[in-house]
Every structure is written in structure tokens, then in C-alpha cells.
Amino acid sequence: MKRIKGLPSRPSGRPGAMARQEFLAFGGALLATVGLTGEAGSDPLPSWNDGAAKQAILEFVRVTTDSSNPKYVAPSQRVATFDQDGTMWVEHPIYTQVVFAFDRVIALAPQHPEWKTTEPFKSVLSGDKAAMAKFTVKDFEAIVFATHTGMSVNAFSAIAADWIGTAKQPRWNHLYTDLVYLPMLEVMRYLRANGYMTYIVTGGGQDFVRAYSDRVYGIPSRQIIGSAVETQYTYGKNGQTVLMRAPKLELNDNMSGKAEDIYLFIGGPPQAAFGNSTGDQQMLEYTQSGGGACLMMLVLHDDAQREYAYGPATGLPDTKVGTFTQALYDEAKARKWSVISMKQDWKRLFAFGS
């Protein structure tokens, strides 16, 4: 279906969505609790410097929640999607879930004596950083399947929750969940307070993120979209029903997969999407395709001092982890997406310190 130019955009491709009163009521309650509306001087985004990025967020919420505005968005259509790695929390020097997978290889090694002589496990066990830096997608797949499958979904959740509750990032010596960007948490809360449903849409593992999403982001399991392995419904020793994680990828939630999985879970494009790399390009394009008022934002890591500097957009160092190409940067400018400069736009990065 092609849209005819000059006609008002369809508010969204989500078929038949109408009032979601439970959600409105919840949003209203939250609004009252945190006092985000009305009062002069209350800033819903205190960790943001004044600038184009902050203004874009405030303006988007203003026009989409004002019923007299032509860009008003009905509450049932208010959906915002957030990438995780590099958008919600630190992804350098390597993705947190990869650290988890390596730690699991070490923890499981006693049960797998053959790993001492089998790649890619051998390099992980010997701490061979040069070899690990050269791991292929296939190597990572072997590690992820060996560490993330073969157990029940409940057992995996417990393992992930246990690890994330104790593992620390070496540079800051803080829990990985402390390395969540406070400015982005404020955006999530601000959107929810204005009736938006917030989703995580991550290339990382759906169940890994589910293990802490409620506590860290205030987002329940059903609003976590991510890469997923197949599960198999079967019976445990005592005849109890159990879902076992199988070594087969069901959803690869990256690039085009993000748009496809958003449709699978939500039924149409969101109104707002936040990312930081080429893996998020299609999610932002898909968001814009919904028409009407929409907000597309990309975090640019241009802050070597407080965090990391990588692109290679705008001449920043290249990286394999969270690549932000010049082509993506140019597309963002051409399509009027907002690029968030970590250095310029964020007053502070994390809730700890000040």
C-alpha cells in the first residue's frame, strides 16, 4: 500500500488499536506521583543539557499529547522502542552479554574438559585476548549456544539474574546495571508518564534482558523484544511442564529483524525509537514510515573522557561494537533524525557520582 502524497498520514499501521484505559490510568497515577506535569520549573529531563536533542523530546511529547494539536497521537498508539546496548547502557569494550557468556564458559569448564583443547572455548579459558578479538560470528554462536541453551527457561533466568547482580565492569568498578544512562532512563520515565508504552528492542538476548529489565528499566518481560532461541515444551522429572532452551536461533533481532520483530510483538510501527548503531537503522526507518508525529534518535558516543569515543561517523575511531557509520549519520541528517551527542547533550551519564 502506498501512501498518497498530500493526505494526512495514517497515525500508525497497528490495526484496530483503540483506547487502553488501564494504561492511561497507570500513566495518570505515575504523572501525579512524580509531578512531571504542569508545575512551572519542574524539568522532566534534568540530566540533559538544553539543546536540540532535549528540545526534540519535549516537543514530541508536547504535540503528541495535546488533543488540539494536529500531530496528536491517541493513547493506544503511544509506543516507544529503545535499543539497549550503547543506547541504554555502556557497550564498550564489549557487549555485557558477551562478558556474561565468557564468564559462563569459565564456570561450566569443569563439566567440559574437552573445551581446553577446542576453539573457541580454549581461547576464552586461557584468556587469550588477541584470539578473542578475532572471534567470528560462528565462534560467538558456539559460545552462546554452549552457555545459553540446554537448560530450562527458569534455570537460565536464575543464572542471568545471579550474574548481573554481582558482576562488575572493570573501568568503573560498578555493576553493569549501574552503567545505565540516566538521561535515557529519564526519557523512558517521561514517555511513560505521558501515556507511552516503552519497549526494549535489543539485538541481545530477550531472556538475558528480561532477567533485570523490570528492576533496571521499569519494563516488564512482555515488553522486551530481543534475539531469542527456540524453546521446547516438555516434561521434567516429576512430570512438571517445562520449557527447555534449544540451540537454535528463533529471532535474530538486529537490523531488519528489529522492524520485523516489532511488527510481530506490537503489530505496527512505534511513534518513537532510540538507537545508536547501524543495527538500529531499520527500526528508525520503520518508525518514520508510520507517519504522523514521530521521534527518531541516535546516541553518538563522542565522549572519550566520560565514556568512550567511537563511530566511525564524524571521524571518530571505528569499532565492531556498536558501529555508527558515516552513512548512518548522513541518513539521520537527511531524514531529520536527532543525533544525541553524549558529550554535548548529557549533563551526567550515570546515576552514581555526580
Add this chain to the structure above:
Amino acid sequence: MTVADLLPSWNEGPAKAAIVDFVQRATDKASPDFVREEDRFATFDQDGTLWVEHPMYTQLVFALDRVVALAPQHPEWKNTEPFKSVLAGDKAALSKFTMKDLEAIVMTTHAGVTTEAFAEIVADWIAKARDPRWGRPYTELTYQPMLEVMNYLRASGFRVYLVTGGGQAFVRAFAQKVYGVPPEHVIGSAAKTEYVSDSEGRGVLMKQPDILLFNDVAAKPEDIYLFLGRRPHAAFGNSTGDQAMLEYTSGNRGARLMMLVFHDDAAREYLYGPATGLPDTPFGTFTQALYDDAKAKGWIVISMKNDWKRLFAFEASTSGRTS
């Protein structure tokens, strides 16, 4: 509001009592079976549980109608089975279609369009198509007692999901209007989609002739987990395709409710099992084994004939009891 007001189309009996008792146990903080509001999920099969599925699934009628509508663009169908029999209206041949034939028809008629275009095609069809027995839109053949259960559960803090072997995209086209269920609460069989840029640079999703999720039998709990990340506390079905979903629900902690609609009402709807000696059927098979399993595990079998005062909203409220 009293419970009687919330379930007016149900006769008094063990089925209605089980629903009321479940909601009370789940929502009473003093109850040992109390369920926190954020954990209150209820899942409903669609075909045969929420609306009429005989003489065949509504989505199959849609697919056959689409074959006829698309025939001018496919001259080869005149000589190719299974399309040839559909176009010729050969009911004897249609009744012998294999799963492979039906799959070919569904894949062909449900693919090659954007998700947006497909939603419009379905919405257009469902508004116009009529079930021949009642002469009414298929969406009016939703069971009023079940709509009442959905409303009652929502009023009690439950999130209500559809978990259908039918097509997710098909059901989403009318789920909000008919069931009050928003698109993100519809779990169903799903084709793969492929993200492409259209001529105006818009990102659109094309439906592919490949299955991503076949949401039936064991896949129902698997997909419930994919979407919800947890077990429901209540599940409603009517056939062997729902057995695993009910089992999975029964494995939860706290209040649980597992119910199966039994089509034992030839006068007001249809009669099929083959459980308890009713006629066998390929659409919504309720085997004796499922019936025995339900009895053994304390799942509630809803007798359409005895438990439902009326079936449809358009009917007068009359009791189905024969006594």
C-alpha cells in the same frame, strides 16, 4: 457490581462457579492463592473457544474467498490443484483437501502483500462476509458468555491475550473491535515478514510464504513464553490444540483456572467431539483422551448446552437447558 451482572449469559453451575471462585482467590490479598496484579495473565484460544469454528475455520473461508478474488491474476489456477477445485466450487474435492493443500492456499493468499495492505484486506472481508447458517458477520458469532469472561477478568486486573492457531495478522485486524484485545495482546501463527523500502523510501514489511510461528499444540506454551515471559493463570480452549496451553497454565503457582468449551449443542450451534460419543471432526477435535485428562486434572469442561444461557449477543436470552 455483582458477579451476576458480570456473567449474565451463564447458567448457574460448576463452570460459572469455578470462574467466580478463581477470580476471588486470585484477587483477594488474604487468599493463599493471591496473584499480584502484574502477574495476572489470561489466555484464550479463538476458534471454537471465542467464536464458531464449524463447518470450517473462518480464516479458511477467507482464504478460499481470496483465491476467487485473486484468480484473474492467476490464470494458471484454473488447471492447478488445489486452486482449481476452489474456483470450480467442488465441495467434494474441498472436503478432501489435505493439510498441504490448505497450507498452499493459505500461503498463497496471505503472502506477497505488505502487512498494512493485508490488514485492510482482512478488515474489508470480515466486515462484509456472512456465515451462511445465521446470515450474520462472523464477528457476531462470538460467544457472548466468553466475552463476559474476558470483561470480568479485565475488570479484575487481568491482561487478556488471544493465543490462536489462526493467523496473528488475520485476528489483529478485528481483535480490538470484537474482543477489546489490542494488537500487542494477539499471539498467533505468523508468517515471516521481510523488511523492504518501498518506492517512497518508506520501510514496509512484506508477508512471506514461510511460517515463522505455527502456534498450535506445544507451540502455544512456547509462544506464550516468547511473548509474555511467564505462565498465565487462566487459559481457555476447546480442543487438543489447547491441551499444552492448559497444562502449562496449570503449572503456575497461585490461583489457576483451566477451561475447555465443549460443543454439545446441536440445536443452538454444533455437536462435535469425538469425546463422550459426539461426532468426530477435523476442526476443533475434542478427543476422549483430552476429556479424560481434563476430568483427572480438575480442569473445567464447559457444556455449551448446559452452561450457556445464550450463545450470541443477537439472541434473546434463553436457557439451553433441556430439563
